Amino acid sequence: MAPAVVLLAVFFAGPVVWSVLLSFTDASLTGSAAAQTSFVGLDNFARLLQDPAVWNAVVLTVVFVLGSAVVGQNGLGLALALMLRGRGTAVRSLVTLPVMAAYVVPEIVAAFVWYAFLNPEGTLNTALTSVGLPGQSWLFTLPVLAVVLANIWRGTAFSMLIYLAALSQVPSDVDEQAQIDGASGWKRLRFVTIPMIRRAIGTNLVLITLQTLQVFTLIFVMTAGGPGDASETLPLLMYEQAFQYAALGYGTAIALVLLAIGAVFSLGYIRAIGKEDI
């Protein structure tokens, strides 16, 4: 037990505490501040509040999380789990294997595949032009939609697995009783099944939100945050500030905004689901 906790403290809790400290300094990779880092109080946070790039990134990050995690992965994962409930092995494997493959494939591969699919000479445009529809530069015109779709493709397996497990534990008698009472399929889903897997829904939302907030590689490879800053979410902005402009202090301050957004989402879910159910 002890060695495990120590390792985590040194390599994960430690760095996070350190980044809180760094965010109050002008730490930098280059220039005079690199040699002598000094404490600058709340300067980084004051700058952050006035920086339109940060606000743009916050909005994009929230849109990305809502679109790809809360609606996309969560909704599609639940739908797939419901469709697969009680089905035979053949259908189950035919659906779960590809969905799982998308989840275990390295993120860089997923990003490349989607890039190849959506770029101007890509598969999608080829298919569109072959049936007479105009193609366009999807990553340029609809960058956010493109990364949202790619992230749904990549991450749905996690939600699906959680809901498959949760549904397998829902006792069937309540559902049968509701059916005898004449409730329609939709009503039984809404008033019987969903309430019974509330806990799984809450846990799933917290976990996929925290995972989606961190998505970096997928966006970096597909659009690199562009065009301009049209898909520059907080992780990309932080990376750019820290490693391209060498502003470590400011970069870590941005990372803290990311932590704060994660906390707000999580608290929201706990509120919505009911505290004792998480």
Place this chain on the structure above:
Amino acid sequence: MTTSGTQHQSEPGSARRTGAQEVAPAATAAEVDAAPPRQTYRKHSPLSRPNPLWGVLAWVVGLLFASPALWMVLTSFHSEVDAATNPPSLFAPLTLDGYQSFFGNSNAWPALINSATASVVSTVLVLVLSIPAAYALSIRPVKKWSDVLFFLLSTRFLPIVAAVLPLYIFAVWSGALDQIGLLIALYTAMNLPIAVWMMRSFLAEVPVEMLEAAQLDGAGLIRTLRSVVAPVAMPGIAATALICFIFSWQELLLARSLTGVVAGTAPVFLTSFVTSQGLFLAQVSAAATIVSLPVLLAGFAAQDKLVQGLSLGAVK
């Protein structure tokens, strides 16, 4: 000693076993045929009535999910000329040119070896650290075990991006930048929480009566672990190892920020390969296929336990 199977049946608190039933659809299907009462569940659950529409829809979704990966594998076996045609020729002659040029690149093998080293060594370390921790948390619960578990899980979901900068400074300062040892330590720390969670749920399946019986028979701790716990928990341990391997193998952010030419892993190499060879679709597809292959195999091997492991951590 009785077989673990019968012990399992008598174990109360069956919630955690449903995961196991869940993942053995073949067995359940057979049971359903043999035991009519269980069929009522299938017949009456809302969306699982033999409605062909839902089945077709599920197949379509499966196909949609498979198509990008299938396209990639197919392209990797085409020549560059065929891969670049518009529309792409599905039935072009197959060739291994893409793979040849990937392995012809002098950086390919070192990157694959780095990835293998970092993933395998960190996975072994994770197992060594997490088995005692999980044992302490499940079989002989220490006080405040739920707090400890929650701390472990919370560290898994801290944004790694937030830790990258301090880690970078630490690496520069300690001279560990571009060293495979640093990646091993980081991957170990990264995978520990999920491993402890999974392992705890697998170890919790060891029936208490079996442990008590072993104790009565005078078995010591080591003996109990080896002869009683290990046989029951072995599939779970294997699944945990595979999942840690998958996560380490595909990790890019830490590897990209903290390594360079010496310790660069396969995903890092692939990133540079995609940027430099972006127009050579067949080559890049071949590279991507090779880098994906180990994790795909590991994923399929651990598939059933992945459901149990990942969801038991979250859903009980």
